[in-house]
Amino acid sequence: MSNLAHTDAAAWVGALRASRRKARLRLVAIMLGIVVAGVGLTLVTGPTMTPPSDLLRVLTGHDVPGASFSILELRLPRAVLSILAGMSFGLGGVIFQTLLRNPLASPDIIGISAGASAAAVFTIVVLGWSGLAVSVAAVVAGMIVALLIYLLAWRDGVSGARLILIGIGISAMVDSMIAYVLSRAPAWSLQDALRWLTGSVNGATLSEAMPVLLSLVLLGGPLLVRRDNLEAMRLGDDTAAALGVPLRFEKLVFVMAAVGLIAVATAVSGPIAFVAFLSGPIAARIAGTGRTPLLASAIVGSLLVLLGDYAGQHLLSGRYPVGVVTGALGAPYLVYLIIRSHRSGGGS
Amino acid sequence: MSTLNVAGLEAGYGTRKILTGLDVAVPPGGISAIVGANACGKSTLLRCLSRLLRPSAGRVMLDGRSVRDIPTRELARRMGLLPQSPIAPDGITVADLVSHGRHPHQGLLSRWTHADDRAIAAALDATRTTDIAEREVDQLSGGQRQRVWIAMALAQETDILLLDEPTTFLDVAHQIEVLDLLVDLNQARGTTIIMVLHDLNLAARYADHLIAMRGGNVYAAGAPDTVLTERMVQEVFGVACRVMPDPTSGKPMMLPVGRHRASPAPERQEVAS
Numbered sequence: 160m161s162n163l164a165h166t167d168a169a170a171w172v173g174a175l176r177a178s179r180r181k182a183r184l185r186l187v188a189i190m191l192g193i194v195v196a197g198v199g200l201t202l203v204t205g206p207t208m209t210p211p212s213d214l215l216r217v218l219t220g221h222d223v224p225g226a227s228f229s230i231l232e233l234r235l236p237r238a239v240l241s242i243l244a245g246m247s248f249g250l251g252g253v254i255f256q257t258l259l260r261n262p263l264a265s266p267d268i269i270g271i272s273a274g275a276s277a278a279a280v281f282t283i284v285v286l287g288w289s290g291l292a293v294s295v296a297a298v299v300a301g302m303i304v305a306l307l308i309y310l311l312a313w314r315d316g317v318s319g320a321r322l323i324l325i326g327i328g329i330s331a332m333v334d335s336m337i338a339y340v341l342s343r344a345p346a347w348s349l350q351d352a353l354r355w356l357t358g359s360v361n362g363a364t365l366s367e368a369m370p371v372l373l374s375l376v377l378l379g380g381p382l383l384v385r386r387d388n389l390e391a392m393r394l395g396d397d398t399a400a401a402l403g404v405p406l407r408f409e410k411l412v413f414v415m416a417a418v419g420l421i422a423v424a425t426a427v428s429g430p431i432a433f434v435a436f437l438s439g440p441i442a443a444r445i446a447g448t449g450r451t452p453l454l455a456s457a458i459v460g461s462l463l464v465l466l467g468d469y470a471g472q473h474l475l476s477g478r479y480p481v482g483v484v485t486g487a488l489g490a491p492y493l494v495y496l497i498i499r500s501h502r503s504g505g506g507s
Numbered sequence: 508m509s510t511l512n513v514a515g516l517e518a519g520y521g522t523r524k525i526l527t528g529l530d531v532a533v534p535p536g537g538i539s540a541i542v543g544a545n546a547c548g549k550s551t552l553l554r555c556l557s558r559l560l561r562p563s564a565g566r567v568m569l570d571g572r573s574v575r576d577i578p579t580r581e582l583a584r585r586m587g588l589l590p591q592s593p594i595a596p597d598g599i600t601v602a603d604l605v606s607h608g609r610h611p612h613q614g615l616l617s618r619w620t621h622a623d624d625r626a627i628a629a630a631l632d633a634t635r636t637t638d639i640a641e642r643e644v645d646q647l648s649g650g651q652r653q654r655v656w657i658a659m660a661l662a663q664e665t666d667i668l669l670l671d672e673p674t675t676f677l678d679v680a681h682q683i684e685v686l687d688l689l690v691d692l693n694q695a696r697g698t699t700i701i702m703v704l705h706d707l708n709l710a711a712r713y714a715d716h717l718i719a720m721r722g723g724n725v726y727a728a729g730a731p732d733t734v735l736t737e738r739m740v741q742e743v744f745g746v747a748c749r750v751m752p753d754p755t756s757g758k759p760m761m762l763p764v765g766r767h768r769a770s771p772a773p774e775r776q777e778v779a780s
Contacts, residue, residue: 168628168637169621175602175641176619315521384615390596391610397590400559402663403583403611448598449643 186446190458197465198238204473205229240363240427241468241481242461243371245434247424249460250379250453252435253442254417257389257451258410261319263496265436266301266421269326272430273333274304275422279429280337280355284344294370294426301422304329305414357482358431360468367427374423378416382453389413389451432482433489434463440492463488508535508697509585509666511556515565518555525551527723528565533716538693538700540710543720544744549703550591550671552720556701557588557669569667583611587665589656591672595644601655602640605630608662630661633695634688650681657688668692670702674709682706686713707744711735711758719743735759 203209209217213226252265266272278300282288288296308329312322334356341352353359382389388409391399400406421435441463442455467488468481475484511533519525525548533539541549554560556567558574567574574582587608595604608630609623631637634654639647644655653673660668673689674682686709692698704710710717711731718728721743727734736759740748746763753760 168632169624172602172627172631172640173619173621173624176606176624179600179603387610387613387615391607393594393596394604394607395590395592395594397554397559397588398593400579401557401583401586401588401590402607403580405579448596449600449603 183446183450187454187458190445190455190462194242194458194461194465197462197469198242201238201241201465201469202230202234204469205234236363236365236368237360237468238465239365240360240368240371241464243368243375244360244424244428244431245438245461245464246375246379246457247371247420247460248431248434248464249438249442249456249458250375250382251417251421251424252437252460253439253451253453253456254382254389254413255435256439257393258413259319259322260393261323262436262440263323263493263500264319264326265439266417267430267433267435268330268493269308269323270328270330270333271301271304271308271326271418272421272425272435273330273337275301275425276355276430277333277337277340278422279426280340284340291370294374294423297426298419298422301418301425302415304333305418353480353482354429356429357480357486358425358429358434359480359482360428360431360464361480363428371424371427374420378419379457382413382416385409385412386451386453389453393451428464429482431464431467432486433493434460434467434485437463437485437489437492509570509699510535510568511586511667511699511701512568513552513556513565514568516552516555516562516567517564518551518560518562524563525723526555526562529724531718531725531728533699533701535699536693536697537715538689538702538713539716539718540702540704540714541718541720542704542707542710542743543726547720547743548723549720551723553588553669553671553701553703557586558582559588580611583663583665585665586667586669587660587663588669589660589671589673591675593656595652597645599644600640601636601642601644601647601658602627602631604644604655605636605640605658605662608659608664611663626662626664630658633661633692634658648681649677650684653677653681653685654688657685661692665698667699667701670700672703672705675705682709689713707735707740708753708760711760712753712756731758735761737761 199211199214203211203214209226209230213223214230217223217227217230248267252267255264255266256262275297278296279293282293282296308322308326309317311325312318314321337355341355354361388404391402391404392406392409396406438456438460439452442452442459445459446452446455463485464481467484471479471481471484513529513531516526516529517524529552541552543549551560555562558567569577569585605627609626612623631640634657636651636654636658639651644652647655657673670689673685677685689700689702690713693700714731716729717731717734719726719734719739726743727739735750737748737750740746740750740761748761748763750759750761752758
């Protein structure tokens with residue numbers, strides 16, 4: 160093979176990669192466009208529809224009587240929190256599912272979201288905390304649950320199936336603790352209780368959404384930068400180690416960041432049911448599985464929360480928190496996955 | 508050319524010790540095949556060489572330096588490993604899988620360079636996988652898939668390549684194809700190849716250096732002519748055999764003798780008649 164042929168082939172390899180990258184970027188751009196459209200829809204929808212021209216005037220800083228308050232104070236913060244929380248759940252979920260090679264290994268199935276939620280509800284209801292302190296407590300509780308599951312699942316190494324079963328058990332335990340704390344706080348409304356059990360973006364404010372934005376930037380950003388390590392780990396532990404990935408360190412970084420993303424979002428919106436669980440598989444359908452669909456999962460997560468909340472508020476009879484809607488979407492998929500893994504003898 | 512030496516190696520899993528004070532020197536620039544019965548420690552030795560397993564005693568030395576002291580990425584630029592059952596993610600294309608071989612050459616923030624593309628193109632070319640570069644790995648045949656994994660290891664551009672049973676699950680045509688490919692690499696790039704092989708005859712034909720293991724230690728090591736003997740096969744594998752020259756390569760070749768279907772030994776025929 161001559162040098163020239165190799166140079167041509169190298170250029171071809173580079174062009175191949177560039178074209179796939181371009182296709183991925185195009186997909187992300189399209190999905191972001193849908194998010195923007197979804198935000199527009201939620202901003203104009205209320206008891207009465209706001210004309211798009213009024214929406215534009217409000218967003219460009221004009222005061223429109225009757226529209227400014229509901230858009231800027233009610234609908235926009237709600238949309239912002241929906242997007243940020245959805246991104247956190249989507250990203251955290253797909254990282255767990257990828258590392259453990261199992262769609263059931265999502266943080267909302269194995270009790271990590273529930274742990275964060277329990278810490279949030281306990282510190283708010285019993286200790287009277289708020290803001291950043293609640294987020295910190297939720298992150299710590301999420302880590303503790305993750306560690307607990309890991310230790311309980313350890314027997315000459317950790318098998319995915321054992322870890323998932325133990326996680327489901329812990330999740331049920333923690334959920335009952337949440338129910339207990341809520342039952343001791345009789346002044347709370349059903350809406351508040353539902354927030355900590357299935358998740359809700361009711362009454363969101365922009366200052367509430369700040370910690371979620373911060374954790375997305377501080378935890379999600381570094382994950383995207385080191386995503387090559389995640390891709391290498393998908394080839395199996397031995398292959399990844401042979402490729403020079405420091406396995407123990409990288410796994411710890413990815414798991415801690417994913418737990419952090421999930422826990423911070425949960426501390427604000429509650430564990431919005433099944434968003435973490437659904438986002439990865441849906442994103443994989445859209446973007447393919449050749450590469451972990453990190454960005455696509457984050458965007459799918461934000462769409463699930465945004466549109467799930469929209470459906471719960473405006474499309475269904477009566478008003479439901481977003482978690483009820485996403486829960487209704489996720490439950491059949493969960494049953495389907497369990498039936499399928501049972502049929503293929505997924506016991507090991 | 509890198510030299511790889513092992514001294515006093517002891518290793519195992521949990522309390523179960525598998526390697527018992529093993530010494531071995533791998534000839535640089537050659538093809539070495541590790542052979543032995545099941546559970547004799549072949550894969551364990553390979554895992555220690557590639558630092559996947561931490562020995563409880565002894566050392567693995569790469570160019571006179573303990574592999575423990577070499578940073579992970581640097582080691583991955585000098586020594587590649589193809590495990591027995593690597594996992595191809597669903598839907599990954601051949602080109603993307605092979606690109607992973609460049610991982611140790613890239614920093615967190617440094618992006619693809621022309622050198623990366625050249626290495627990938629050369630790896631595809633050497634393994635004759637250029638034509639299938641855009642296909643998905645899970646749609647390939649077993650032989651093609653193994654060539655793709657070897658291409659990934661080649662893109663890593665290491666002096667030493669370790670392979671754990673690279674021909675398992677392949678039919679005979681693909682076994683020969685993979686081994687021929689490894690010889691090509693060894694000759695074209697001077698890559699030192701160390702592989703665990705099940706098939707003694709293929710090991711003797713394709714390797715310059717045989718390492719026969721028994722009970723977690725080296726039973727014999729050297730050129731196939733000296734290592735592959737009837738006595739070695741009896742003591743290492745516990746099976747009687749005949750060793751004769753391979754008519755195609757002149758290397759030793761063994762035929763196992765079982766309890767059935769063996770024609771009576773000539774001496775006994777004489778007694779009977």
